[in-house]
Amino acid sequence: MAPTCRILVMASGNGSNFQAIIDAVADGRIPNSTIVQLVVNRGKAYATTRADNSNIPWEYFNLIAHGFQAKTDKDPESIQQARNKYDAALAKKILESNQRPDLIVLAGWMYIFGEHFLEPISKEGIKIINLHPALPGKYDGANAIERAYDDFQAGKLEGNKTGIMVHYVIKEVDAGEPLMTREIEIQKGETLDQVKERIHAIEHQLIVKATARVSQEILASKAQ
Numbered sequence: 001m002a003p004t005c006r007i008l009v010m011a012s013g014n015g016s017n018f019q020a021i022i023d024a025v026a027d028g029r030i031p032n033s034t035i036v037q038l039v040v041n042r043g044k045a046y047a048t049t050r051a052d053n054s055n056i057p058w059e060y061f062n063l064i065a066h067g068f069q070a071k072t073d074k075d076p077e078s079i080q081q082a083r084n085k086y087d088a089a090l091a092k093k094i095l096e097s098n099q100r101p102d103l104i105v106l107a108g109w110m111y112i113f114g115e116h117f118l119e120p121i122s123k124e125g126i127k128i129i130n131l132h133p134a135l136p137g138k139y140d141g142a143n144a145i146e147r148a149y150d151d152f153q154a155g156k157l158e159g160n161k162t163g164i165m166v167h168y169v170i171k172e173v174d175a176g177e178p179l180m181t182r183e184i185e186i187q188k189g190e191t192l193d194q195v196k197e198r199i200h201a202i203e204h205q206l207i208v209k210a211t212a213r214v215s216q217e218i219l220a221s222k223a224q
């Protein structure tokens with residue numbers, strides 16, 4: 001039996017990019033790969049329904065709901081300790097799974113990982129990639145599309161261009177080596193929703209292409 005690349009997807013919301021990966025694994029655009037699990041940090045994430053519809057196991061694991069951080073905690077040091085414990089626990093879950101992934105894809109995962117997650121995962125040779133709706137070095141963090149659009153409206157968006165990237169994940173948010181990028185030129189008169197619609201359509205293509213590339217690289221290295 002041909003080796004397969006085991007993919008774990010992480011999401012926090014609608015999961016349309018997760019769905020793009022599901023569809024691409026099913027039709028072979030992401031060949032010789034299996035989605036072994038979905039992890040969400042928001043219980044009501046529609047991504048869980050998409051997982052159910054495709055018989056993909058999923059787990060809800062949340063910093064506060066699962067007791068790592070008190071909802072009322074405002075102390076930065078205490079919060080950091082809580083995040084470290086959450087990160088370590090999530091990494092342990094993944095590494096102890098009987099379906100340990102070869103690749104983790106962050107598809108709208110809205111939580112910043114610290115070293116307590118990244119280090120144990122990296123040590124086991126598991127790659128992590130992330131989809132981000134901005135170009136390398138621009139609009140790092142959440143709400144990137146909105147911030148680029150605001151700059152466009154203010155005439156400050158360089159060349160009226162923003163974009164999308166899939167990048168390797170490192171501690172510094174959205175600063176990891178880009179794997180694939182696409183430029184998007186915002187047109188005069190376009191509404192934010194119209195820009196978002198165009199970006200999301202291209203995201204679904206890019207996340208599939210990038211996941212396929214990395215999964216094939218992983219399989220090639222496994223074959224050696």
Ligand SMILES: Nc1nc2c(c(=O)[nH]1)N[C@@H](CN(C=O)c1ccc(C(=O)N[C@@H](CCC(=O)O)C(=O)O)cc1)CN2
Pocket residue numbers: 106109110111112113114130131132133140141142169170171172173174175176
């Ligand atoms: N160590 C890293 N962790 C993550 C990366 C990364 O590159 N390095 N990418 C992000 C995804 N992301 C943008 O692509 C992103 C997601 C979330 C946030 C953020 O501000 N999160 C807040 C909570 C926000 C919320 O709950 O609504 C937080 O974690 O405190 C910034 C960037 C995934 N993780």
Ligand SMILES: NCC(=O)N[C@@H]1O[C@H](COP(=O)([O-])[O-])[C@@H](O)[C@H]1O
Pocket residue numbers: 011012013014015016017018107108109110131132133141142143144200203
């Ligand atoms: N900083 C990370 C980030 O902003 N990610 C963005 O979350 C959305 C998830 O959509 P989805 O839940 O429909 O896949 C996507 O637009 C993705 O680029």
